[in-house]
Structures are given as structure tokens and as C-alpha cells.
Amino acid sequence: MFISFENMVTKEHSCISCSKEILDGSEFQLCENCLKNLDSIDGETCSKCGDRLKDGILRCEYCEGFGYEFDSNRSVCYYTDVSSKIVKGLKYGGRKYYAKHIARLMTKDKKFFEKFDLITYVPVGKKRLRSRGFNQAEEIANEISKLVNIPAVSLLSKTIENKNQAKLSQKERLENLKGTFDIDTSNKDKIKGKKILIVDDVFTTGATLSECAKVLKSQKPKTVCSITFAKTRFNSIN
Numbered sequence: 001m002f003i004s005f006e007n008m009v010t011k012e013h014s015c016i017s018c019s020k021e022i023l024d025g026s027e028f029q030l031c032e033n034c035l036k037n038l039d040s041i042d043g044e045t046c047s048k049c050g051d052r053l054k055d056g057i058l059r060c061e062y063c064e065g066f067g068y069e070f071d072s073n074r075s076v077c078y079y080t081d082v083s084s085k086i087v088k089g090l091k092y093g094g095r096k097y098y099a100k101h102i103a104r105l106m107t108k109d110k111k112f113f114e115k116f117d118l119i120t121y122v123p124v125g126k127k128r129l130r131s132r133g134f135n136q137a138e139e140i141a142n143e144i145s146k147l148v149n150i151p152a153v154s155l156l157s158k159t160i161e162n163k164n165q166a167k168l169s170q171k172e173r174l175e176n177l178k179g180t181f182d183i184d185t186s187n188k189d190k191i192k193g194k195k196i197l198i199v200d201d202v203f204t205t206g207a208t209l210s211e212c213a214k215v216l217k218s219q220k221p222k223t224v225c226s227i228t229f230a231k232t233r234f235n236s237i238n
């Protein structure tokens, strides 16, 4: 007797946040519940840091004094239970393929990318690269590059391994980061006059992205903006 297996095998995957089994076909590999609770940052956002704002305000009070070196940042969602599990799965769980799903979430608005010539990413130090096996920001940048047809290029290098930033304030982070990034000399000539987008996984205080933008600006690009998957919420406005 001939048995067709076609209907017996249901392709199933796990949600990249809560691990619940979901049917194949979910664009972002997120279950309905996690997708609903992702806390996307839409609507009016701060023209600098990308935090959600009340109607009519252009710049949030919180980031005004920070003096960010990047022109503007955009983040897809807040760093909540849902997004933090995705980021941790990629970063510490070795689930490199999450980068593809994160990139899909980050490129929902394809029009946003039209204003950029080059995509780059926040580099990690050699030691961290060895222990993790890959740079999560680079993986996400490469996936974004494929989805929006903009080249992803290594423009920065990490010269010094700075101490862990987790317990530091915004000011201390900036101090801690000084001199830790440099231009990737192999691509130095690609920066001048270009509109550059830096990719990272999480925007916490913005100190890392600001420092990266500062280093890039030494080579006279036209603009330097950043995009991250998740962002720590500055404003308590919902």
C-alpha cells in the first residue's frame, strides 16, 4: 500500500521568543501572542533617539542633553520580555539564525532604508568574538543588507575591550567607550560623502552608537544614522 507522508508531516517551528510551537509560515517566526506584545515603536518618535513621543513634540526631554553624535536613531520595539528573549537567544544562546528574523522585523518599513548608501554595524572585540563565535550586529546587518539591497560593510573596528557597561550610567558609558572604536582601515575610503546606517541589536543609553558615529564622522560621511532591534524606554509615555 502506498502511503503519502505529505499530510502527516506538519512543519513546525518554535517561537523565537517564548519557544511555543508555531506553524511554519509565520513571517517573523513569532507566535501570535509574542507578536502582539512586541511593543513596536510606531507613530510619533523623537527625531534623535527614536523613542515614542506625544503628538507634536519633536525631541524628547530625556535625550536632549546627551549630545548624541548620530543624526538620528530608529528602534523597532522596546526592550521588553518578548524582545529581550529574542536578543538573548541570538547573543548568548548561539541561535545565529535569529538574525534573519530580527532583520525581517527591522525592515518592515522598506522606505526608511532608501536614504542610505551603506550599512555597517557595531564591532565587537576579538575576545568576545571568539567566545560568541559571531558578532550579532554584523549578522543582523548582513541579513538587512540582503532584504533592502544596500551593501553591508565593516567600517569600524574595536581596538580596546572596554569593561562591561551594564552597571554604568550614560556618562560613565561614554567615558568607558572613549577610544575603543577605530575606523576599519581596509574600508576607510568608502565613508566620505556617504549616508551611513549603523546596525546594532539593542539601544540602551545610546552611548555605543554615539561613539561609533563620532568615529565615522572623522571621515566626513554625509549622514550617520542608526537602527536597532530593541530600545530601552526613556519616556514613560504610552
Ligand SMILES: [Zn+2]
Pocket: 015, 016, 017, 018, 019, 020, 030, 031, 032, 033, 034, 035
Ligand atoms: Zn511566542
Ligand SMILES: [Zn+2]
Pocket: 046, 047, 048, 049, 050, 051, 059, 060, 061, 062, 063, 064
Ligand atoms: Zn529622544
